[in-house]
Amino acid sequence: MKTKLPVLTLLFLFAAGLMAWGAADNVVVINGYPVITADPATASDWYDTEAMYNLYSPLVYPAPEGGVRAHLATSWEPVDGNLAHWRFVLREGVKFHSGYEMTSEDVAFSMTRFITMGRGNSGPLGKVTAQIVNQSTVDFLLDKPSAIFPDTLALFFVVEKNLVLANIKTPGNYGEFGDYGEDWLATHDAGTGPYMMTSHLPGQRLDAVRFVDYFEGWSDEGWGPDEVPIERLVFIMETDYTTLLTLLKSGDLDLEINGGWTLPQLQQIQADPTLDLVAVWSQNVTVWMNSQAAPTDDEHFRKALLYAFDYESIVGPWEAFGNGETGILVPNMPGYVAIEPQPRAQNLERARQELALSKYADRLSEITAVYHFCGGLDFEEDIGLQLQADMAKLGVNVEVAGPPWPEYSASCSAPETTPNMTIFLFAPQAAPAHDYYTYSMFAPGGLGWIFEAHWYFEDDEIIRLLEATRAEPDPVVRLALYEQVQPLIAEHALAFYPYQKPTLFAHQAYIAGPRESIAFVGPSENMHNWRINLVLKDQLR
Amino acid sequence: MVSRPTGETMLTFIAKRLFQALFVLFGLSILIFFIARVMPGDPARAALGHLATSEQVERLREEMHLNDSFPVQYYYWLRGLIRGDLGRSSYTRRPVTADLVQHLPATFELILFATLISAVVGQLTGVLAGFFRNSWFDGLSRLISYLGIATPSFVIAILLLFIFSQVLRLAPGVGRLPLMMIPPARITGFMTIDGLLAGRPDVALTALKHMALPAVSLAVIHIAQEGRITRTSIVENMQKDYITLHRVHGIRTHRLLFKYLLKPSIIPTVTVMGLDFAFLMSNAFLVEMVYMWPGFSRYAVTAMLNKDLNAIVAVVLVIGLTFALVNLLVDIVIMGLDPTVRLRRGGG
Numbered sequence: 058m059k060t061k062l063p064v065l066t067l068l069f070l071f072a073a074g075l076m077a078w079g080a081a082d083n084v085v086v087i088n089g090y091p092v093i094t095a096d097p098a099t100a101s102d103w104y105d106t107e108a109m110y111n112l113y114s115p116l117v118y119p120a121p122e123g124g125v126r127a128h129l130a131t132s133w134e135p136v137d138g139n140l141a142h143w144r145f146v147l148r149e150g151v152k153f154h155s156g157y158e159m160t161s162e163d164v165a166f167s168m169t170r171f172i173t174m175g176r177g178n179s180g181p182l183g184k185v186t187a188q189i190v191n192q193s194t195v196d197f198l199l200d201k202p203s204a205i206f207p208d209t210l211a212l213f214f215v216v217e218k219n220l221v222l223a224n225i226k227t228p229g230n231y232g233e234f235g236d237y238g239e240d241w242l243a244t245h246d247a248g249t250g251p252y253m254m255t256s257h258l259p260g261q262r263l264d265a266v267r268f269v270d271y272f273e274g275w276s277d278e279g280w281g282p283d284e285v286p287i288e289r290l291v292f293i294m295e296t297d298y299t300t301l302l303t304l305l306k307s308g309d310l311d312l313e314i315n316g317g318w319t320l321p322q323l324q325q326i327q328a329d330p331t332l333d334l335v336a337v338w339s340q341n342v343t344v345w346m347n348s349q350a351a352p353t354d355d356e357h358f359r360k361a362l363l364y365a366f367d368y369e370s371i372v373g374p375w376e377a378f379g380n381g382e383t384g385i386l387v388p389n390m391p392g393y394v395a396i397e398p399q400p401r402a403q404n405l406e407r408a409r410q411e412l413a414l415s416k417y418a419d420r421l422s423e424i425t426a427v428y429h430f431c432g433g434l435d436f437e438e439d440i441g442l443q444l445q446a447d448m449a450k451l452g453v454n455v456e457v458a459g460p461p462w463p464e465y466s467a468s469c470s471a472p473e474t475t476p477n478m479t480i481f482l483f484a485p486q487a488a489p490a491h492d493y494y495t496y497s498m499f500a501p502g503g504l505g506w507i508f509e510a511h512w513y514f515e516d517d518e519i520i521r522l523l524e525a526t527r528a529e530p531d532p533v534v535r536l537a538l539y540e541q542v543q544p545l546i547a548e549h550a551l552a553f554y555p556y557q558k559p560t561l562f563a564h565q566a567y568i569a570g571p572r573e574s575i576a577f578v579g580p581s582e583n584m585h586n587w588r589i590n591l592v593l594k595d596q597l598r
Numbered sequence: 599m600v601s602r603p604t605g606e607t608m609l610t611f612i613a614k615r616l617f618q619a620l621f622v623l624f625g626l627s628i629l630i631f632f633i634a635r636v637m638p639g640d641p642a643r644a645a646l647g648h649l650a651t652s653e654q655v656e657r658l659r660e661e662m663h664l665n666d667s668f669p670v671q672y673y674y675w676l677r678g679l680i681r682g683d684l685g686r687s688s689y690t691r692r693p694v695t696a697d698l699v700q701h702l703p704a705t706f707e708l709i710l711f712a713t714l715i716s717a718v719v720g721q722l723t724g725v726l727a728g729f730f731r732n733s734w735f736d737g738l739s740r741l742i743s744y745l746g747i748a749t750p751s752f753v754i755a756i757l758l759l760f761i762f763s764q765v766l767r768l769a770p771g772v773g774r775l776p777l778m779m780i781p782p783a784r785i786t787g788f789m790t791i792d793g794l795l796a797g798r799p800d801v802a803l804t805a806l807k808h809m810a811l812p813a814v815s816l817a818v819i820h821i822a823q824e825g826r827i828t829r830t831s832i833v834e835n836m837q838k839d840y841i842t843l844h845r846v847h848g849i850r851t852h853r854l855l856f857k858y859l860l861k862p863s864i865i866p867t868v869t870v871m872g873l874d875f876a877f878l879m880s881n882a883f884l885v886e887m888v889y890m891w892p893g894f895s896r897y898a899v900t901a902m903l904n905k906d907l908n909a910i911v912a913v914v915l916v917i918g919l920t921f922a923l924v925n926l927l928v929d930i931v932i933m934g935l936d937p938t939v940r941l942r943r944g945g946g
Binding site: 082084086091093094099101102105175176177178179180181230239240243256258259260261262264291293295297300303304307309310460461462463464466467468470486487504505506507508 | 637638639640643644646647648649650651652653654657661689690691692693697700764771772773776777778780781887888890892900903904905
């Protein structure tokens with residue numbers, strides 16, 4: 058018997074090995090752009106946010122119908138109607154990855170840390186002071202009233218206080234808190250999200266495994282019979298889409314979530330029966346016009362550009378992939394208003410009329426309007442070249458240049474250095490998205506820089522309405538204000554919008570999701586919202 | 599009579615060279631420090647991301663001393679360097695030293711492998727082509743060498759990837775390991791060694807397979823160069839009197855080749871090999887891009903594109919240091935190979 062035991066054990070291990078070898082791996086390789094930091098207090102770009110939604114949980118969650126819904130917080134309200142004093146009641150029984158339960162102490166600590174460090178997405182919150190009311194209630198005191206404060210917390214992620222404090226490095230920039238755990242959190246997690254980080258090489262690779270005790274659970278409701286939760290995630294960070302297409306076709310890559318595909322690549326993916334494309338949120342392709350620099354300082358000249366542009370030519374081949382009309386808001390957002398004078402078709406006659414009304418009418422051949430795109434982005438260059446060709450028909454020279462990102466972005470730091478036109482893509486990555494596309498881009502207290510490269514802040518009515526959106530607690534009334542302000546902004550022709558560009562997630566056919574479509578960066582990339590069909594994977598591979 | 603240098607002489611020589619290197623690196627640091635700062639772009643903005651407010655950007659500019667004059671900024675940087683602190687990367691938001699520790703081994707492992715390939719194949723080809731000069735082998739190796747020298751590494755990288763990975767499926771594609779494979783615990787950063795240390799020889803073998811195509815892509819140009827140099831040197835030495843004398847005395851061909859011809863003939867190649875190694879450090883980035891190789895060269899490009907000031911300076915210094923150390927090593931090796939150099943050094 059003694060001699061048989063090792064033999065049987067070996068046979069068992071061999072058989073188990075064979076079974077494991079035969080079964081498809083429950084692991085999904087995802088390409089996200091470089092996730093630089095996994096610290097919720099410093100995460101800022103949309104790539105970081107995608108990782109955040111997997112590793113951490115925000116206090117409130119963007120809702121498919123707009124606004125936010127309960128998540129770590131179950132309810133919230135202004136205390137005595139004071140919009141500078143908000144009370145949040147927290148969900149009970151939420152566990153961190155360490156197994157400890159989340160309390161108001163963790164939430165208050167996370168907010169203090171977020172505001173003190175002053176990085177990442179903390180800017181729009183202003184100065185916030187956190188006060189613990191009891192174990193499951195926390196108050197936030199703001200430096201100025203804000204009706205949209207709860208919505209901004211869709212990018213506020215809670216960290217485990219004791220774990221962070223145990224890993225601070227001293228000395229640091231934050232007195233007794235040393236580095237506030239920044240170095241440690243760059244490569245470790247202290248969250249409550251559906252996945253737990255197992256390793257992170259910043260800018261290269263992030264590995265995570267499923268958190269079985271995730272507070273939202275792992276119900277199979279709404280999923281197909283063979284669609285099971287994904288056990289392991291591997292985020293890779295590759296920006297070359299030729300390589301990505303090769304990986305996708307060879308089956309080494311399961312899901313790509315940044316959608317930087319060229320048109321021929323999209324056509325190849327579409328033609329492959331083992332691959333699928335899904336669109337959730339769109340980027341707003343925006344061409345700012347500098348209202349402080351000649352010749353775009355003239356409103357009629359700017360309107361001439363709008364009417365001269367041949368929208369159909371530029372959108373044409375992309376239309377099959379959802380590119381199309383857009384405006385100040387993106388069309389799938391509640392409250393979107395199709396704006397005038399944003400024509401959707403070229404009208405050269407109208408463009409000539411506008412040029413005739415401009416102060417440059419008598420010296421059109423002498424002037425040059427400069428168009429900047431970010432070097433290397435072909436579709437941005439295509440838009441510039443189209444505009445160049447269109448304006449040439451009117452006798453106006455448009456110079457198209459594509460400096461590299463550092464130079465391109467630095468030029469937008471002041472009105473005098475900003476070119477006449479700057480193209481940029483705006484994804485719904487700041488919370489709330491309505492405020493991002495309006496207040497942040499058109500109010501004097503907005504985000505400035507490349508977000509306000511039109512440099513126009515003279516219309517008092519626009520400013521009044523934008524301020525009103527941040528002070529209005531009733532979401533329905535607020536939405537009406539957004540609808541009201543869009544045509545007023547459009548009247549000044551501060552930008553033109555060639556098209557919206559849906560971010561197309563390319564994935565293997567055996568990957569299912571997202572179950573819920575939320576037009577905001579992050580929730581759709583939360584892998585709790587996706588499943589893997591291992592039976593289908595076995596068949597296809 | 600040939601006298602060997604004393605230990606002290608050799609040490610003095612190394613100390614002198616190290617001192618010279620220090621001086622060069624100091625000059626290099628000043629140069630690159632100022633060049634990096636006049637490049638367009640705001641490093642504080644790049645560090646904080648798009649959504650940072652102007653106040654946040656301004657606060658970080660103060661923290662990074664960007665509002666101070668260049669000499670003051672350099673003083674702060676130099677003070678940090680003396681303490682072993684190369685500053686923080688504004689892109690990865692980690693200490694630059696941590697980034698270097700993470701990225702350097704991947705590139706070192708790759709270029710060591712590439713250097714090994716180029717040394718073995720290049721020298722062997724050169725020796726055979728020289729020894730059998732004007733034979734069909736000599737002609738063929740000449741043709742291949744010209745092609746190798748004329749074709750950029752990244753073109754070879756793309757071709758090899760396409761042919762051997764995509765079409766023939768004989769070699770793995772990108773990365774240091776298959777994407778789904780969990781890497782071994784990091785000890786040295788060399789995937790092959792870490793795989794073995796972790797008791798996972800399969801990982802070491804897989805890592806080696808993944809290294810094959812990028813290493814060959816990098817090695818081709820150097821195989822060609824080193825092959826040609828070795829060939830020329832062999833041909834030159836074969837015409838020397840002492841070789842003729844050995845031939846007349848009936849010394850066998852293989853003994854003639856390996857004992858009397860090879861050693862003096864590879865000296866010029868060794869010099870080139872050293873330079874090639876350092877050259878690969880700074881020029882591997884396109885191959886690293888093609889193969890998604892998470893190495894130092896790729897990090898350097900990212901630093902440049904994101905105006906990551908501390909990272910840029912550190913990258914240039916590391917390359918400078920590599921050049922200096924490799925040149926020193928080459929000189930020492932040549933002293934070992936060539937008695938006339940030892941004689942000159944020994945004689946002061």
